[in-house]
Amino acid sequence: MATRFFLFGLFLVLFSFGCGEEDPCDQALPSIETYIEDNQLTVEEATQGLKYIILEPGSAGRPVDDARVTVNYEGRLTNDIIFESTNGNPVEFTLNRLIQGWQIGIPLVGEGGRVMLFIPSEIAYGNNRVGTICPNSDLIFEIELVSFIN
Numbered sequence: 001m002a003t004r005f006f007l008f009g010l011f012l013v014l015f016s017f018g019c020g021e022e023d024p025c026d027q028a029l030p031s032i033e034t035y036i037e038d039n040q041l042t043v044e045e046a047t048q049g050l051k052y053i054i055l056e057p058g059s060a061g062r063p064v065d066d067a068r069v070t071v072n073y074e075g076r077l078t079n080d081i082i083f084e085s086t087n088g089n090p091v092e093f094t095l096n097r098l099i100q101g102w103q104i105g106i107p108l109v110g111e112g113g114r115v116m117l118f119i120p121s122e123i124a125y126g127n128n129r130v131g132t133i134c135p136n137s138d139l140i141f142e143i144e145l146v147s148f149i150n
Contacts, residue, residue: 024132024134025129025134025135029077029078029079029134029137029138030078030079031078031138032051032078032118032119032120032138032140034078035078035118035138035140036051036118041053043118046104046105046108047104048100048104048120048122048123049120049122049123050101050104050105050117050118050119050120050123051117051118052105052108052115052116052117052118053115053116054108054109054113054114054115055113055114055115055116055142056109056112056113056114056144057109057110057113058109058110058111058112058113058114058145059110059111059112059113060110061110061111061148061150062107062108062109062110063095063106063107063145063148063150064095064107064150065095065096065103065107066094066095066096066150067094067095067148067149067150068092068093068094068095068148068149069092069093069094069095069106069145069147069148070090070091070092070145070146070147070148071086071090071091071092071093071106071143071144071145071146072086072088072089072090072091072143072144072146073085073086073091073141073142073143073144074086074141074142075139075140075141076139076140076141077133077137077138077139077140078137078138078139078140083131083132083133084131090146095107095148099119099123099124099125100123100124101117101119101120101123101124101139101141102117102119102141102143104123105117105119105141105143106143106145109143109145110145111145111146111147111148112144112145112146113144113145114142114143114144114145115142115143115145116140116141116142116143117139117140117141117142117143118138118140119138119139119140119141120138121135121136121137121138121139124137124138124139125137125139
């Protein structure tokens with residue numbers, strides 16, 4: 001009898017480990033192309049598969065690759081889940097230390113400009129998991145270039 005209770009208890013413990021929450025990375029996300037098509041967006045294409053929409057061109061000057069850039073931004077997945085946002089509190093970065101998608105996309109606008117970037121995973125985080133961003137995730141960023149220093 002004690003053996004049955006032990007086996008039943010062991011079964012419950014093992015079963016409870018197998019019923020944990022599903023890893024969000026197991027869910028397939030739409031591709032950038034599908035997102036653009038589903039939302040009927042007209043985009044331009046830069047190098048390395050980056051697609052973009054200039055929302056506001058900003059000033060004539062553009063940041064160079066080692067510029068200090070101050071930006072507001074919102075990052076989301078292709079299922080529209082926001083994974084990060086500055087919420088109107090600008091942050092400063094050195095451009096050439098950012099993901100390739102940002103290095104290519106931010107110089108498309110000048111100071112005061114805004115751009116929407118559709119970044120394939122290869123020029124984002126690739127097959128690495130970063131925070132809540134799953135490996136091989138295509139990303140969408142809306143970025144305002146507040147200022148820069150070349």
